[in-house]
Amino acid sequence: GEDVEQSLFLSVREGDSSVINCTYTDSSSTYLYWYKQEPGAGLQLLTYIFSNMDMKQDQRLTVLLNKKDKHLSLRIADTQTGDSAIYFCAERKGSYIPTFGRGTSLIVHP
């Protein structure tokens, strides 16, 4: 299987919370990232978490890390139509180059 896996699609209603999940295989990963890509644009770093942390919150974004299960999630509270995009999970070990998942397309409908 792939090193970083994500489900491909998530559809939510505006105002609800979105939870995007990611699993990775390398237990020695030191950094885990969430990037957002809007149509026709590059990747925007949303947030990242060190492997020795369990949770990180930044305004509407909450990142949870379960290192035992190698599971990372991104929760977006009060999801808005402007949040519609592709969200990429990535993991990095030390100075190595990050490995990206295939991205989760988040669709927010009224």
Next chain:
Amino acid sequence: GAVVSQHPSWVICKSGTSVKIECRSLDFQATTMFWYRQFPKQSLMLMATSNEGSKATYEQGVEKDKFLINHASLTLSTLTVTSAHPEDSSFYICSARNRGADTQYFGPGTRLTVL
């Protein structure tokens, strides 16, 4: 925050011609720059990693003579697609990272269409 620009944002060229894409770090020194290719509905495929002042390291399966990478300064890297063919049409994204930094910052991407 760290800003990375790419130029051009989109380009259309004829088959057989060469196209140069620039990647610049605007407010930091990028000791390492990365070039990715993204196919529709797919993830990023790392093509090569370049460190300032040295030759790029290409990923397996990426032709270094076809995709020429130059990282001549701490703020500029270029990717030249030589003798482009329609199958080279894609979205090319660069990213940049400073030495010892935790994260890399991405450019907005360049859409290449080869006719």
